[in-house]
Amino acid sequence: MEKRVQSAFASAGKDELWEGYGSRAKINQLLYNWLDFVSPLRFCMVMLFDSLILFTLSLSFLARFSNAATHGTLHRRSYFYVGQTYAAQGNSSIAFGQIYVEHLTPAKVTQPHPLLIIHGHGMTGTNFLNTPDGRLGWTDYFLCKGYELYLVDQPSRGRSPWQKDIDGAQSAYDTFTIESHFTATQLHNLWPQAALHTQWPGNGSVGDPTFDNVFASTTPSLDSDAETATKMQAAGAKLLDQIGPVILLTHSQSGQHGWLLGDAKPSKIKAIVALEPIGPPFKNAVFPPFAAARDYGLTDIPITYSPAVTSPEDIARVIVSSTSSFTCFQQASPPRKLVNLAHIPVLIVTSESSYHTIYDGCSAQYLKQAGVSVEHINLGDVGIHGNGHMMFMEKNGLQIADEVVEKWISKTLHD
Structure with a gap:
């Protein structure tokens, strides 16, 4: 795995060595103008000068990036905001609904479509930068594979402002929730597979440096998933108009944002990779109370069905399986189709522990029944064991990025 990541750095072309020095064409033109007066051998001299500069810069480049696989991938970082709306406040106005967008561009872009990454509940786009114990994260992996990246903070959290007079109420995760659901599930055993969790870096409990780091990064989020979805769809659609088409990568809560953005801008999304998307259809599971949720199947707000749906009650549903902690609903026959998602390939990835x-298979089947092309990969079934919900932060996170996510993208879009 390490050799595969290192090999991506070795493929860096020599054109990017000229960054910050002006274009080679401009430098050569200046030399031509000068040499016109002093030498009939200007071409040879320019080529020699070009070669000497390139050699010098190459030595500098090699010295700086000989340890690239350890220190990360050469890239340019910028940021911007999109999606704001102005609301009157007194004699002036304020902006709300905007999202922070971090744009990372590798020195050499080799992939035709950028990745747009949307984090989950209580988190921000920093999830995907480096891991909480300081290792390279998924952003470095995909940068070294030549992908341009966009990472957002969902509306009203993190670097996307929350306006107390406009936005809804917020709440934050406590330490028990993070430990028992994400980082130390094997110590709490709240569901049957929790004991299989082995890949978290550290003991996953308060006082462990890695846990303390990831918990410090959590942030209050809107209590209403419907409000979050509405604002993320509005801002995300504007972002897609600006940067699309993209490959969309979602995690957990943002799973429904993937379906809603695909619905709003189907031509701007080439594929969706959904890491453990929010689900299952229509009703919460695993953690009581098992309340009704996601009135439109896998979304809290309207999404386009055919035949059309005017209210959630139009979606007839049946129970196909049920346990004490989980009920799997599908549509009654004949099922309505999610027509705007029909031509977007989808990968759902589920960790072993x-x-x-318990329910991602039900969510995948709901999409398939609605006409969506879905591949569902359980990591344990492909020999990747011990992962939890925060798979991209875990010890074998780069293996998942390489052997599952990027492999599927390449197979689906590039073969």
Whole structure:
């Protein structure tokens, strides 16, 4: 795995060595103008000068990036905001609904479509930068594979402002929730597969440096998933108009944002990779109370069905399986189709020890029944064991990025 990541750095082209020095064409033109007066051998001299500069810069480049696989991938970082709306406040106005977008561009872009990454509940886009114990994260992996990246903070959290007079109420995760659901599930055993969790870096409990780091990164989020979905769809659609088409990568709560953005802008999304997307259809599972949720199947707000749906009651549903902690609903026959998602290939990835092992299959089947092309990969079934809900932070996170996610993207879009 390490050799595969290192090899991506070795493929860096020599054009990016000229960054910050002006274009080679401009430098050569200046030399031509000068040499016109002093030498009939200008071409040879320019080529020699070009070669000497390139050699010098190459030595500098090699010295700086000989340990690239350890220190990360050469890239340019910028940021911007999109999606704001102005609301009157006194004699002036304020902005709300905007999302922070971090744009990372590798020195050499080799992939035709960028990745747009949306984090889950209580988190921000920092989830995917480096891991909480300081290792390279998924952003470095995909940068070294030549992908341009966009990472957002969902509306009203993190670097996307929350306006107390406009936005809804917020709440934050406590330490028990993070420990028992994400980082130390094997110590709490709240669902049958929780004991299989082995890949978290550290003991996953308060006082462990890795846990303390990830918990410090959590942030209050809107209590209403419907409000979050509405604002993320509005801002995300504007972002897609600006940067699309993209490959969309979602995690957990943002799973429904993937379906809603695909519905709003189907031509702007080439594929969706959903890491343990929020589910299952229509009703919460695993953690009581098992309340009704996601009135439109896998979304809290309207999504386009054919035949059309005017209210959630139009979606006839049946129970196909049920346990004490989980009920799997599908549509009654004949099922309505999610027509705007029909031509977007989808990958759902589920970890071996996560609570999502209980119901992600039901969510995948709901999409398939609605006409969506879905591949569902359980990591344990492909020999990747011990992961939890935060798979991209875990010890074998780069293996998942390489052997599952990027492999599927390449197979689906590039073969």
